[in-house]
Amino acid sequence: MMRNSSETVTRAARKPLATRRIDRRRLLELGAGLGGLALGLPLFGCGGPEPEPPPCCEPRDLRIDRLALAIQHEYGAIIQYCNHAALLQPAADDAAPERRLYQQIIADEVRHAIDLNAAMVRLGARPGVAIWPPLLADERRAMLDLDIQAEEGAIELYRSLLVLDFPPPTLSIIRRILADEQRHRRLLLALPPPPFDTP
Numbered sequence: 001m002m003r004n005s006s007e008t009v010t011r012a013a014r015k016p017l018a019t020r021r022i023d024r025r026r027l028l029e030l031g032a033g034l035g036g037l038a039l040g041l042p043l044f045g046c047g048g049p050e051p052e053p054p055p056c057c058e059p060r061d062l063r064i065d066r067l068a069l070a071i072q073h074e075y076g077a078i079i080q081y082c083n084h085a086a087l088l089q090p091a092a093d094d095a096a097p098e099r100r101l102y103q104q105i106i107a108d109e110v111r112h113a114i115d116l117n118a119a120m121v122r123l124g125a126r127p128g129v130a131i132w133p134p135l136l137a138d139e140r141r142a143m144l145d146l147d148i149q150a151e152e153g154a155i156e157l158y159r160s161l162l163v164l165d166f167p168p169p170t171l172s173i174i175r176r177i178l179a180d181e182q183r184h185r186r187l188l189l190a191l192p193p194p195p196f197d198t199p
Protein backbone atom coordinates (compact mmCIF):
# COMPACT_ATOMS: atom_id res chain seq x y z
CA MET A 1 0.00 0.00 0.00
CA MET A 2 2.84 2.34 0.81
CA ARG A 3 4.42 2.56 -2.60
CA ASN A 4 7.08 4.93 -1.45
CA SER A 5 9.56 4.09 1.20
CA SER A 6 11.67 6.26 3.41
CA GLU A 7 13.93 6.67 0.38
CA THR A 8 11.36 9.06 -1.09
CA VAL A 9 11.29 11.08 2.06
CA THR A 10 15.05 11.09 2.24
CA ARG A 11 15.20 12.42 -1.31
CA ALA A 12 12.75 15.16 -0.38
CA ALA A 13 14.90 16.06 2.58
CA ARG A 14 17.82 16.72 0.29
CA LYS A 15 15.98 19.48 -1.51
CA PRO A 16 16.17 23.05 -0.24
CA LEU A 17 13.35 23.97 2.13
CA ALA A 18 11.76 26.32 -0.41
CA THR A 19 11.14 23.47 -2.82
CA ARG A 20 9.69 21.04 -0.27
CA ARG A 21 6.05 21.75 -0.83
CA ILE A 22 3.84 18.94 -2.00
CA ASP A 23 0.30 19.05 -3.24
CA ARG A 24 -2.50 16.60 -2.64
CA ARG A 25 -1.63 14.52 -5.65
CA ARG A 26 1.85 14.05 -4.24
CA LEU A 27 0.46 13.22 -0.83
CA LEU A 28 -1.85 10.65 -2.33
CA GLU A 29 1.14 9.15 -4.12
CA LEU A 30 2.79 8.95 -0.76
CA GLY A 31 -0.31 7.27 0.64
CA ALA A 32 -1.17 10.24 2.80
CA GLY A 33 -3.69 12.38 0.93
CA LEU A 34 -4.96 15.37 2.83
CA GLY A 35 -8.16 16.50 1.19
CA GLY A 36 -6.73 18.85 -1.40
CA LEU A 37 -4.69 20.75 1.09
CA ALA A 38 -1.12 21.60 0.22
CA LEU A 39 1.23 20.97 3.08
CA GLY A 40 4.85 21.65 3.83
CA LEU A 41 6.08 18.16 4.61
CA PRO A 42 9.25 18.11 6.69
CA LEU A 43 9.44 19.59 10.12
CA PHE A 44 12.96 18.44 10.73
CA GLY A 45 14.80 19.40 7.57
CA CYS A 46 18.07 21.23 7.67
CA GLY A 47 17.60 23.00 4.31
CA GLY A 48 20.35 24.27 2.07
CA PRO A 49 21.40 23.29 -1.42
CA GLU A 50 24.15 20.86 -0.39
CA PRO A 51 24.30 17.76 -2.58
CA GLU A 52 24.60 15.63 0.54
CA PRO A 53 22.36 16.30 3.53
CA PRO A 54 23.93 17.19 6.85
CA PRO A 55 23.88 14.40 9.43
CA CYS A 56 20.77 15.67 11.19
CA CYS A 57 18.64 14.99 8.08
CA GLU A 58 19.14 11.24 7.91
CA PRO A 59 18.33 8.55 8.39
CA ARG A 60 14.71 9.58 8.18
CA ASP A 61 11.93 7.58 9.74
CA LEU A 62 8.76 7.36 7.64
CA ARG A 63 6.65 6.99 10.77
CA ILE A 64 8.00 10.26 12.14
CA ASP A 65 7.47 12.05 8.83
CA ARG A 66 3.85 10.92 8.70
CA LEU A 67 3.22 11.86 12.30
CA ALA A 68 4.73 15.29 11.56
CA LEU A 69 2.37 15.60 8.62
CA ALA A 70 -0.59 14.63 10.79
CA ILE A 71 0.38 17.23 13.40
CA GLN A 72 0.51 19.92 10.74
CA HIS A 73 -2.91 18.79 9.61
CA GLU A 74 -4.28 19.12 13.13
CA TYR A 75 -2.78 22.59 13.63
CA GLY A 76 -4.20 23.68 10.30
CA ALA A 77 -7.63 22.30 11.17
CA ILE A 78 -7.68 24.14 14.50
CA ILE A 79 -6.97 27.47 12.84
CA GLN A 80 -9.27 26.82 9.89
CA TYR A 81 -12.17 25.84 12.16
CA CYS A 82 -11.72 28.87 14.45
CA ASN A 83 -11.94 31.06 11.38
CA HIS A 84 -14.91 29.22 9.89
CA ALA A 85 -16.84 29.02 13.17
CA ALA A 86 -16.91 32.80 13.22
CA LEU A 87 -17.57 33.26 9.52
CA LEU A 88 -20.30 30.63 9.29
CA GLN A 89 -22.08 32.00 12.33
CA PRO A 90 -21.19 35.69 12.44
CA ALA A 91 -23.48 36.52 15.37
CA ALA A 92 -21.51 36.19 18.61
CA ASP A 93 -23.83 33.51 19.91
CA ASP A 94 -22.09 30.63 21.66
CA ALA A 95 -25.39 28.75 21.76
CA ALA A 96 -25.66 28.67 17.97
CA PRO A 97 -25.50 25.02 16.88
CA GLU A 98 -22.84 25.62 14.23
CA ARG A 99 -20.58 27.42 16.67
CA ARG A 100 -21.04 24.80 19.39
CA LEU A 101 -20.27 22.04 16.93
CA TYR A 102 -17.10 23.74 15.72
CA GLN A 103 -15.96 24.34 19.29
CA GLN A 104 -16.36 20.64 20.06
CA ILE A 105 -14.48 19.64 16.93
CA ILE A 106 -11.70 22.13 17.67
CA ALA A 107 -11.34 20.61 21.16
CA ASP A 108 -10.95 17.18 19.52
CA GLU A 109 -8.33 18.50 17.09
CA VAL A 110 -6.35 20.04 19.97
CA ARG A 111 -6.33 16.68 21.74
CA HIS A 112 -5.25 14.96 18.53
CA ALA A 113 -2.33 17.37 18.15
CA ILE A 114 -1.20 16.83 21.74
CA ASP A 115 -1.47 13.03 21.46
CA LEU A 116 0.44 12.99 18.19
CA ASN A 117 3.18 15.22 19.60
CA ALA A 118 3.51 12.83 22.53
CA ALA A 119 3.68 9.86 20.14
CA MET A 120 6.52 11.55 18.26
CA VAL A 121 8.42 12.20 21.46
CA ARG A 122 8.07 8.52 22.36
CA LEU A 123 9.67 7.68 19.02
CA GLY A 124 12.62 9.90 19.92
CA ALA A 125 11.67 12.80 17.65
CA ARG A 126 11.23 16.44 18.52
CA PRO A 127 8.02 17.78 16.96
CA GLY A 128 7.96 21.15 15.28
CA VAL A 129 5.16 23.66 14.94
CA ALA A 130 4.64 24.05 11.18
CA ILE A 131 1.12 24.19 9.77
CA TRP A 132 -0.29 23.86 6.30
CA PRO A 133 -0.80 27.09 4.33
CA PRO A 134 -4.03 28.87 5.23
CA LEU A 135 -7.03 28.24 3.03
CA LEU A 136 -9.53 31.01 2.53
CA ALA A 137 -12.97 31.02 1.03
CA ASP A 138 -15.29 33.95 0.42
CA GLU A 139 -18.49 32.01 0.40
CA ARG A 140 -19.93 30.07 3.32
CA ARG A 141 -20.88 27.01 1.34
CA ALA A 142 -17.26 26.82 0.14
CA MET A 143 -15.99 27.10 3.72
CA LEU A 144 -18.10 24.21 4.87
CA ASP A 145 -17.00 22.17 1.86
CA LEU A 146 -13.36 22.89 2.72
CA ASP A 147 -13.95 21.65 6.24
CA ILE A 148 -15.59 18.45 5.03
CA GLN A 149 -12.68 17.93 2.64
CA ALA A 150 -10.27 18.50 5.51
CA GLU A 151 -11.96 15.73 7.49
CA GLU A 152 -11.87 13.43 4.47
CA GLY A 153 -8.18 14.19 4.06
CA ALA A 154 -7.63 13.45 7.72
CA ILE A 155 -9.42 10.12 7.36
CA GLU A 156 -7.16 9.19 4.44
CA LEU A 157 -4.10 10.26 6.36
CA TYR A 158 -4.89 8.29 9.52
CA ARG A 159 -5.83 5.22 7.51
CA SER A 160 -2.40 5.43 5.86
CA LEU A 161 -0.76 5.70 9.30
CA LEU A 162 -2.42 2.49 10.46
CA VAL A 163 -0.32 0.39 8.07
CA LEU A 164 2.97 1.65 9.51
CA ASP A 165 4.90 -0.16 12.17
CA PHE A 166 3.91 1.91 15.19
CA PRO A 167 3.98 0.59 18.73
CA PRO A 168 0.54 -0.60 19.96
CA PRO A 169 -0.17 2.48 22.14
CA THR A 170 0.42 4.77 19.16
CA LEU A 171 -1.74 2.60 16.92
CA SER A 172 -4.57 2.83 19.39
CA ILE A 173 -4.22 6.64 19.44
CA ILE A 174 -4.33 6.67 15.65
CA ARG A 175 -7.44 4.46 15.62
CA ARG A 176 -9.18 6.74 18.10
CA ILE A 177 -8.27 9.84 16.09
CA LEU A 178 -9.52 8.16 12.91
CA ALA A 179 -12.86 7.49 14.59
CA ASP A 180 -13.02 11.14 15.67
CA GLU A 181 -12.32 12.37 12.13
CA GLN A 182 -15.02 10.08 10.74
CA ARG A 183 -17.45 11.49 13.33
CA HIS A 184 -16.41 15.07 12.46
CA ARG A 185 -17.11 14.39 8.81
CA ARG A 186 -20.57 12.99 9.63
CA LEU A 187 -21.39 15.97 11.86
CA LEU A 188 -20.29 18.53 9.29
CA LEU A 189 -22.21 16.74 6.55
CA ALA A 190 -25.31 16.85 8.75
CA LEU A 191 -25.14 20.62 9.23
CA PRO A 192 -27.86 22.46 7.35
CA PRO A 193 -26.41 24.08 4.26
CA PRO A 194 -25.41 27.67 4.95
CA PRO A 195 -27.25 30.31 2.96
CA PHE A 196 -25.62 31.52 -0.18
CA ASP A 197 -23.72 34.71 0.36
CA THR A 198 -24.89 37.70 -1.56
CA PRO A 199 -22.19 39.66 -3.33
Ligand SMILES: [Fe+2]
Pocket residue numbers: 074077108109112154177181
Ligand atom coordinates in the same frame (compact mmCIF):
# COMPACT_ATOMS: atom_id res chain seq x y z
FE1 LIG B 1 -7.97 15.78 14.09
Ligand SMILES: [Fe+2]
Pocket residue numbers: 077105109151154180181184
Ligand atom coordinates in the same frame (compact mmCIF):
# COMPACT_ATOMS: atom_id res chain seq x y z
FE1 LIG C 1 -11.35 16.43 12.52
